[in-house]
Amino acid sequence: MLRIEVTGEDLARLRVAPDTDPLWEIVLSLHLLQNRQAAVVFDPWRREVRAALARSGLTEVTAALTRLSPWAAYFPDFLTPGQGGGGLAEGIEAVLSTPRRRLSAELSEVYAHGPVPPGVRRLAEGDVAALERLGRALRAYHAVAVEPYLPAMRGAVADDRAVRADAALRGGAAGLLESYGPSVALDAGALVAAYPVARRLPLGGRPLTIVPGFFCVVAPVVLADDALDPVLVHPLGPAPGWLARTRAHGSAPPPVSQLIGPTRALVLDALEHPRTTGQLAELLRLTASTASRHATVLREAGLVTSERRGNTVLHRRTPLGDAVMNGGRVGEDVAGGGR
Structure with a gap:
């Protein structure tokens, strides 16, 4: 269970991102390729993207990215520096600017119980060539697995913002938070949500940013490091058949x-x-x-x-x-x- 203590001042500082975040969508979509969650909703996307990645010669690139961000209780925060609404180039620049000490610490945590692959080790050491390869890999993967689906993602965000805006107009910040139920609930001065592990996220006077996540499923996601600016990514929950409808309308x-x-x-x-x-x-x-x-x-x-x-x-x-x-x-x- 995730628990985020919120005061009246915290509610006043609450921020809802205007759009999805490209780096979060890259990481969350990589996770979907590693599991079978939300099969009815995302299996058509999985089949289409796997075929497109193979045609584009990106199967090994995708495998390398999954080694950096496995579907597990922990994945490195440096891959998701954004807080919604930012651009891809800006996000990748932030990833590649991660200090070497942080790269080493977070990637060591990913492989805390096993040997670190050579490519990951070079990245953890801040090797310039390895960082450049990472940037190219993120851009190439995004172009195939995320960018073609932006119309559907934007439509889902627009529908979601309509619900949140109406809730905020009717009930203020508390009404806004209650509108995220049942995945997120406001309970006795805290936001609570289902989570793989017991987790408490202290805000410490910092604003909480809620980011819509198209490829986020089942439960919200937060950053692992409490010292980073707090972000809560919540599932947009596209309806089954969204891909077929997108293809029917086309661009x-x-x-x-x-x-x-x-x-x-x-x-x-x-x-x-x-x-x-x-x-x-x-x-x-x-x-x-x-x-x-x-x-x-x-x-x-x-x-x-x-x-x-x-x-x-x-x-x-x-x-x-x-x-x-x-x-x-x-x-x-x-x-x-x-x-």
């Missing part, structure tokens, strides 16, 4: 783009689930004013409805919008059948 604009334009088609496609203007902007990498303008045009065409909720506007696709996106005959989709 190209839907066919209806020929009728209403590519960006507007992507907005209408994103409204398969209700979203605020801000969530649309974040998901599609648009400015808020651009997302609002497209939503207004779609609303005037009867494809979208919009409802103001406090300082936000929630957009929903109408039955007519569903029919347009799904390629059905409008009369049938809206009226529910023939004459």
Whole structure:
């Protein structure tokens, strides 16, 4: 069980990362390739990624990365320096800048009960060539195992942020934390979560950052070293079939783009689930004013409805919008059948 004591001041300092973190996703996805957790949700991804890694000649590179970060009770913190929302280049630079003493200590912990492989030993010694190889390996693995799935990851983050924002508006910081249940619970002045070992994480006046993790499954994850800035990575929990849905939509604009334009088609496609203007902007990498303008045009065409909720506007696709996106005959989709 993981236990994080939180005071009222700690709640005021709580931070939710705006996006997943590329280094955390690299490490957590490596763990998924080493186990069978969440098989229904992630086995299609496992099959696809293993085949893609083999085609790309990255099977041995991936094996080398798993030797650095095994699926075990301990894996080194230096591989996950980010706190969400950072870029890949920035994260890799932070990894490669890890002091030699820390590299040695953390990698020695990984192999506390067995011999250290030669490649890992050179990295632990701070060998420049070994560090450069690590940087290339992280970039190559990310390009195959993580980057192709960013649209699905961004959609999951946008949906998650909608839930967290609503919880925070309704119940403040305590309501926000309660919204992470059942994986995380607020109990008698502490955050508690299932964990492989008994663990207490003292905040010591430092802000806790909650980072959404697409490849995080079963339970939240924290850094092993209490002295590092505290991070809690929580599972986003994509639904079964997420990969098939991603492949069905693809990265190209839907066919209806020929009728209403590519960006507007992507907005209408994103409204398969209700979203605020801000969530649309974040998901599609648009400015808020651009997302609002497209939503207004779609609303005037009867494809979208919009409802103001406090300082936000929630957009929903109408039955007519569903029919347009799904390629059905409008009369049938809206009226529910023939004459």
